[in-house]
Amino acid sequence: MRRSSYEGIDFERRAVKELEYRQATAAHGGLLFMQTVPGIAYGDQVIVTDHRNHKRNGQVVQISDELVTIQVIEGTDDLDLERTWVRFLQKPFQVSLSTDVLGRIFNGIGKPRDERPPIVSALKRNVNGSAVNPAARAYPKEFIQTGIAAIDGLNSLVRGQKLPIFSGSGLPHNRLLAQIVRQAKLLGEESNFAIVFAAMGISYSDALFFQNNFESNGVLGNVVMFINQADDPTLERLILPRTALTVAEYLAFDEDRHVLVILTDMTNYAEALREISTEKGDVPARKGYPGYLYSDLAGIYERAGRIKNRHGSITMMPVVSMPSDDITHPIPDLTGYITEGQIVLSRELHSKGIYPPINISPSLSRLMKDGVGKNDTRDDHVRVANQLFAAYAKAQEVRNLASIIGTDELSEEDNHFLSFAHEFEAVYINQGEEHERSIFETLNIAWELLSILPASVLSRVSETDLARYHHWEGLPRDA
Amino acid sequence: MDGKLTQINGPLVRAELIEACIGEQVRIGKLSLMGEVIGREGNIALIQVYEDTESLILGEKVESLGYPLSVELGPGLLGQIFDGVQRPLKDLVQISGDYIPRGVNLPALNRDKKWLFETNSNLELENVVSGGMSLGIVKETELITHQILVPPNSSGTIIWLAEAGLYTLNDPVARIKNEQGTEELLYLSHRWPVRTPRPFKRRADAIAPLITGQRIFDTFFPLLKGGKAAIPGPFGAGKTMIQQQVARWSDADIVIYVGCGERGNELVDVLETFPQLIDPRSKRSLMERTILVANTSNMPVVAREASIYIGVTMAEYYRDQGLDVVMVADSTSRWAEALREVAGRLGQMPVEEGYPAYLASRLAAFYERSGRVHILGYEESVTGESRNNQGSVTLIGAVSPPGGDFSEPVTGHTKEIVQTFWALSKELADARHYPSVSWTESFSEYVSVTADWWVENVHPDWLKLRSEALSLLTQAQELMRIVNLVGPEALSSEQRWVLEGADLIKEGVLQQSALDEVDSYASPEKQFLLLQMMLVIYHQGESMLTIGMSVQALKKLPLLITAKRCKSNYSSEQTENLKLFIEQIKSDFQKYRIEYAQELL
Ligand SMILES: Nc1ncnc2c1ncn2[C@@H]1O[C@H](COP(=O)(O)OP(=O)(O)O)[C@@H](O)[C@H]1O
Numbered sequence A: 001m002r003r004s005s006y007e008g009i010d011f012e013r014r015a016v017k018e019l020e021y022r023q024a025t026a027a028h029g030g031l032l033f034m035q036t037v038p039g040i041a042y043g044d045q046v047i048v049t050d051h052r053n054h055k056r057n058g059q060v061v062q063i064s065d066e067l068v069t070i071q072v073i074e075g076t077d078d079l080d081l082e083r084t085w086v087r088f089l090q091k092p093f094q095v096s097l098s099t100d101v102l103g104r105i106f107n108g109i110g111k112p113r114d115e116r117p118p119i120v121s122a123l124k125r126n127v128n129g130s131a132v133n134p135a136a137r138a139y140p141k142e143f144i145q146t147g148i149a150a151i152d153g154l155n156s157l158v159r160g161q162k163l164p165i166f167s168g169s170g171l172p173h174n175r176l177l178a179q180i181v182r183q184a185k186l187l188g189e190e191s192n193f194a195i196v197f198a199a200m201g202i203s204y205s206d207a208l209f210f211q212n213n214f215e216s217n218g219v220l221g222n223v224v225m226f227i228n229q230a231d232d233p234t235l236e237r238l239i240l241p242r243t244a245l246t247v248a249e250y251l252a253f254d255e256d257r258h259v260l261v262i263l264t265d266m267t268n269y270a271e272a273l274r275e276i277s278t279e280k281g282d283v284p285a286r287k288g289y290p291g292y293l294y295s296d297l298a299g300i301y302e303r304a305g306r307i308k309n310r311h312g313s314i315t316m317m318p319v320v321s322m323p324s325d326d327i328t329h330p331i332p333d334l335t336g337y338i339t340e341g342q343i344v345l346s347r348e349l350h351s352k353g354i355y356p357p358i359n360i361s362p363s364l365s366r367l368m369k370d371g372v373g374k375n376d377t378r379d380d381h382v383r384v385a386n387q388l389f390a391a392y393a394k395a396q397e398v399r400n401l402a403s404i405i406g407t408d409e410l411s412e413e414d415n416h417f418l419s420f421a422h423e424f425e426a427v428y429i430n431q432g433e434e435h436e437r438s439i440f441e442t443l444n445i446a447w448e449l450l451s452i453l454p455a456s457v458l459s460r461v462s463e464t465d466l467a468r469y470h471h472w473e474g475l476p477r478d479a
Numbered sequence B: 001m002d003g004k005l006t007q008i009n010g011p012l013v014r015a016e017l018i019e020a021c022i023g024e025q026v027r028i029g030k031l032s033l034m035g036e037v038i039g040r041e042g043n044i045a046l047i048q049v050y051e052d053t054e055s056l057i058l059g060e061k062v063e064s065l066g067y068p069l070s071v072e073l074g075p076g077l078l079g080q081i082f083d084g085v086q087r088p089l090k091d092l093v094q095i096s097g098d099y100i101p102r103g104v105n106l107p108a109l110n111r112d113k114k115w116l117f118e119t120n121s122n123l124e125l126e127n128v129v130s131g132g133m134s135l136g137i138v139k140e141t142e143l144i145t146h147q148i149l150v151p152p153n154s155s156g157t158i159i160w161l162a163e164a165g166l167y168t169l170n171d172p173v174a175r176i177k178n179e180q181g182t183e184e185l186l187y188l189s190h191r192w193p194v195r196t197p198r199p200f201k202r203r204a205d206a207i208a209p210l211i212t213g214q215r216i217f218d219t220f221f222p223l224l225k226g227g228k229a230a231i232p233g234p235f236g237a238g239k240t241m242i243q244q245q246v247a248r249w250s251d252a253d254i255v256i257y258v259g260c261g262e263r264g265n266e267l268v269d270v271l272e273t274f275p276q277l278i279d280p281r282s283k284r285s286l287m288e289r290t291i292l293v294a295n296t297s298n299m300p301v302v303a304r305e306a307s308i309y310i311g312v313t314m315a316e317y318y319r320d321q322g323l324d325v326v327m328v329a330d331s332t333s334r335w336a337e338a339l340r341e342v343a344g345r346l347g348q349m350p351v352e353e354g355y356p357a358y359l360a361s362r363l364a365a366f367y368e369r370s371g372r373v374h375i376l377g378y379e380e381s382v383t384g385e386s387r388n389n390q391g392s393v394t395l396i397g398a399v400s401p402p403g404g405d406f407s408e409p410v411t412g413h414t415k416e417i418v419q420t421f422w423a424l425s426k427e428l429a430d431a432r433h434y435p436s437v438s439w440t441e442s443f444s445e446y447v448s449v450t451a452d453w454w455v456e457n458v459h460p461d462w463l464k465l466r467s468e469a470l471s472l473l474t475q476a477q478e479l480m481r482i483v484n485l486v487g488p489e490a491l492s493s494e495q496r497w498v499l500e501g502a503d504l505i506k507e508g509v510l511q512q513s514a515l516d517e518v519d520s521y522a523s524p525e526k527q528f529l530l531l532q533m534m535l536v537i538y539h540q541g542e543s544m545l546t547i548g549m550s551v552q553a554l555k556k557l558p559l560l561i562t563a564k565r566c567k568s569n570y571s572s573e574q575t576e577n578l579k580l581f582i583e584q585i586k587s588d589f590q591k592y593r594i595e596y597a598q599e600l601l
């Protein structure tokens, strides 16, 4: 018995017949209120049957001695309370687990969306999962080559990491993700990821884009999709990532698979949470989002990782749209406080036609430090990355200066930095959608670019690195 | 006393429970979840629950235990990782697997392990002992000798004292009889309520710097043993790395690392790396002096609030043994948010950004538990003490301001409380200038006190060089403002050399990568020599300018980049090489001066 949190604790209660009542007293904004009935438990799943005999799913979110509050996933619109029946299933939301999920498409609560039969399995788990004991975790260290220089060279991803993409409307995060899915592999191995794709509130065309992509790469049999589209019930978005992650945990830690989880778009998730928390009257913290948004998001993101003595892993790449491109907005902000770095897309680079438009300055991979270097990629990797970051930051300063005083006034050294920045964006970052670079290619390109700069400004790399890889000719390239 | 559940609202529940008072521990329902009474409304007790409340049923039994949240204190704490209510997480894995179960109540300390107790030979039967006195010692790790203390609130005449030998925590080691004639058995461990600061004799002045091996702190914004510091910064700026660096390298006896609402993997990082890391002073594994407390961001929010107090109570306990303890808390903002969440569910009036009015006083009360003290029960005449008469608790809290905005309440209140403020800057972090500590926004009120230490132990010029370096940095900042308005042509040669001087300080001294094996720790002497080296170059260059050498020519000197690399090329054991290089610099400049004078002729 792996998870003791729910199993086996209340047979007593389950033995009682499921309870059905018609005592709802009010409904608004997705919440249904009814008189308290004995025996129901906090967090239980509920089936609400409306007057047309349509079933809706709900969950007990508050109980007092007078009132039970139920959050209804499909919403509470046009419920005729007199003719509405509420049935308490006396269990939390659960999902059925089997490897048959691969190749399938479900909705947020695990119901098939692909016109095929539901998953039948004796193994069911609570979608909320439980927290991994930190003492049981294994530190993620294995370098994943995504084939994308801006990631591999500067913000490396490792197996078991949670690394979000901070994006904005109209930016190519979907294409980038599709490219990563296509190319990601461990050095010297074929790609063998199982993919859990969790979509919350995305458009039909985006959902189709991914589906076609998986299909054309021939990986569909290794993908399980959970889809809630923009016109599907909002509150289903709250449970969808949890359902998806319960499946991911099963694949990773029961079935030894390396799982890549894609969550898109977490901003839609957080907005659904704000909607319901406002309705419940929770005290808001910033911009109307509840104070518990941090813990709530952490309950999702922290499910990524590795566990000692288990072979699988969960690598997570959530997409977070930054409202008005504002990285300090609570959703990207709190995400950044939880995840192990972030890949930030830039509208400016995108409008210059650069793909992928990754802005490296605010991007970060916190787990890079243990996943790259001598035994994992190449000895100079960390130092080269630092040098590129530092040189690009310096080049940005020079650019600012040039925009004020013009390039004529710049010193020779400053001009080197300007050409460096230009080449860095045009060559290193702008690699294109069809191009896959090995980490060694990526590092070699980096040295090409660093060779635009004289050794006297390259204090982040070692003398040995310089002797081996730096070949400055003492002349500006594009004089 | 039993009662029953009447309301469930996330981590906050209500129960009809007549006699339980505020602060009392309760057990809830069939699962026996742990909770604490935090308020009363008539017959109803308001209870915060340390575990997930899912599947609780209205009417379930609530049992009050009659005592407040407390921790177990005794040998065996070191090297452990505890959750926010002091459950031992490694043992929990053995018992319940990879996921944290609910309602499992394990003792914090191992009951079976036998410790070799050496009775304090100065104690005799009929001696009167009181709180804080040492009954004897146990070697807890190779590094730490653990004093077995009489619990702070106990006192009496010794009527029995165990002989030296092997004892478990269940075996008594002394029996005392108090003035009322009541007898009490004393053990190797005792319990203490976490929300009550442990008593001491009186406060002492903090005088010694906490040497962290990080130049930006020790040399520029020092902290004292017994001081309080905060590290505010946006995500990714380097708060956690700094706390880990302090936990690794600082010259404290004991380190308590509290992961409060942060990432699970960061604790794993400590758990996996510390046992292998060797303390530069004692040459022993760092894990032998370290205790971890973990309430990761996905663990129940109420235990997050408790975790800070669990940590600081253990810190005070080791302080009471005459030791210097450092506690780092990552992050105090998550703790404040836990307060906010409970306050919100209680319907308390929010004042700023949803935080309750008592945020500031709670923060202050927490930091007040730091300090250097004369320890309780230190009585040379009675016990022939083998420990120090003073101990200290240094508190270092990370602060995670939303959006990196330092004007938010937690940062604001914390800034008022602490004496050392290490403000992290997103701009520096983005440029990979680590540690990204801003030299304009940070402050330390301990500079003059630490100056005495540096003068005595390292070099009489410490204070002078420190101010010179800071002044170069400020001048450079001013000059850059001008450059950005009118261009570099507006600057004189001297001014351009100031910019280069500031770069030398930034790259050669301030930047210190935690990941650089050689430079991760820098001894005070190495810190001083690097600072001296950069300033020697700056001043020598200045004088070259007066004899007409151009800034361009100066900037091309290869010794500049060599100097910037010194930090990674020479370890703290190789300070002789640094001294030689400084001499070399001086003689090189002498040579340039001569060459230059000849050229001019
Ligand atoms: N002192 C340092 N030396 C080297 N790298 C650092 C240092 N501080 C921060 N970093 C880099 O920045 C990343 C984020 O630092 P971290 O301490 O996790 O930030 P925070 O806790 O403020 O979010 C680290 O993973 C590391 O790559």
Ligand SMILES: [Mg+2]
Pocket (backbone or CB within 6 Å): B239, B240, B241, B262, B330
């Ligand atoms: Mg951190």
